[in-house]
Amino acid sequence: MWSRDKLEKAGMRMNHFDRMRPPFPGRSMIEPEGETLDWGGKEFGTHRYHVRRLVDESIRLLGRPEKAVVLGAGNHGEVDLPALAVHFGQVTVMDSEDNMLQEWLESTGGLALSRLKSLTRVDYTGLDQISFYETYEEMLENGAPAAELAGYLRDCAFQVRRQERLLHLKKSFSLVVSSGVHTQLFYLYALTQFHGYMERYSASDIRQVMEALVYLRNGLVTDYNQLLLALLKPEGRVVAWTEMVLLDEAKKGIVDELYMLQSEQERTSYLFEVFGKYGLEAAVLGMKDLHDKLRSEQLLFHSWVWHTETGRTYLAAGLSGRPS
Numbered sequence: 310m311w312s313r314d315k316l317e318k319a320g321m322r323m324n325h326f327d328r329m330r331p332p333f334p335g336r337s338m339i340e341p342e343g344e345t346l347d348w349g350g351k352e353f354g355t356h357r358y359h360v361r362r363l364v365d366e367s368i369r370l371l372g373r374p375e376k377a378v379v380l381g382a383g384n385h386g387e388v389d390l391p392a393l394a395v396h397f398g399q400v401t402v403m404d405s406e407d408n409m410l411q412e413w414l415e416s417t418g419g420l421a422l423s424r425l426k427s428l429t430r431v432d433y434t435g436l437d438q439i440s441f442y443e444t445y446e447e448m449l450e451n452g453a454p455a456a457e458l459a460g461y462l463r464d465c466a467f468q469v470r471r472q473e474r475l476l477h478l479k480k481s482f483s484l485v486v487s488s489g490v491h492t493q494l495f496y497l498y499a500l501t502q503f504h505g506y507m508e509r510y511s512a513s514d515i516r517q518v519m520e521a522l523v524y525l526r527n528g529l530v531t532d533y534n535q536l537l538l539a540l541l542k543p544e545g546r547v548v549a550w551t552e553m554v555l556l557d558e559a560k561k562g563i564v565d566e567l568y569m570l571q572s573e574q575e576r577t578s579y580l581f582e583v584f585g586k587y588g589l590e591a592a593v594l595g596m597k598d599l600h601d602k603l604r605s606e607q608l609l610f611h612s613w614v615w616h617t618e619t620g621r622t623y624l625a626a627g628l629s630g631r632p633s
Contacts, residue, residue, distance in 0.1 A: 355616075356613065363609060367609065367629040370607055370629075371483055371545070373483065375398055375483045375542070377393055377399075378484070378540060379402045380486065380487050380537070381490035388486060399425075400424055402426065403429075403431045404430075404431060432474065433533055433536065434469060434495055434532070435472035439465065439468050445499065445502060446502060449502060459521035462521035463524055469532065470528075480539070480542050480543070484546055487547070487548070490533065490549075490551070492551055492552060492595075494530060495525070496522065499522055499525075499526075526591060530591055530594050531595075549627065550626065550627030550628070552589065553588050553589060553612075554588050554589070554623060555587075556624055564624070566579065580626075599628060603632060603633055604633045608628070610626070610627070612624065612626045
């Protein structure tokens with residue numbers, strides 16, 4: 310069902326994932342996105358609509374909503390934070406960069422100000438704690454040999470696991486939400502840094518460094534999933550979504566093909582085949598690894614079309630469940 314070559318490139322094993330099935334009856338909703346309005350509360354069929362639907366279903370399956378955390382909220386267009394604050398006594402919003410949430414909270418006041426808390430410059434990976442980007446850039450500037458670069462990158466995968474991340478928040482939340490973080494976690498920025506120095510290296514050198522970058526990325530993605538679960542209280546739920554497949558000209562027929570399938574099992578099998586063949590490697594690895602860490606009962610799976618502000622269109626997927 311999944312393309313073995315693609316999964317092996319992402320550092321994944323195929324066992325067990327083929328047992329995944331939709332946890333609710335009816336057709337998976339694959340619909341186009343319209344214009345964005347405020348927090349998306351009045352939208353139907355958009356990316357934010359499907360995110361809200363997945364989060365709402367997850368909240369209904371919680372025994373006692375107490376505190377929630379949203380990682381990677383960005384400009385806060387994906388998650389309806391005011392609505393989330395109605396359900397939870399406190400909602401903590403984390404970003405790796407600065408955002409406008411605090412300014413919005415202060416201007417809004419009321420319930421949102423009392424229940425929403427913003428944390429910025431959060432290091433999800435532990436790379437900042439080991440000064441990775443500074444050391445990596447310095448090595449590139451100094452013309453470090455490819456073998457030395459590759460060795461450093463691989464060693465970092467082990468170094469970051471020794472770093473404590475968000476220790477003071479472990480087991481604090483009933484609901485942990487990951488908003489499109491898997492594909493933004495590390496790889497693109499590190500690749501951009503390397504790109505500026507590629508002309509100094511041979512083709513075999515470049516391949517060696519790229520393989521080491523992928524190795525580090527894969528470790529960071531699975532470590533991130535472990536962090537998500539570590540933030541949960543007992544019997545809490547994790548919710549995660551990400552873009553899976555870029556629907557460019559060559560892949561626009563995927564959604565039409567999906568609509569032609571009659572049964573839920575056929576649609577699910579086709580989706581997973583598409584993810585395996587065409588999926589973004591960090592997304593495929595992240596979602597499979599997270600799935601394997603969740604119980605099969607009350608597991609939610611949604612997939613939809615996501616039209617982004619950049620003009621690109623993706624096939625997105627979301628999961629929700631309790632740790633196994």
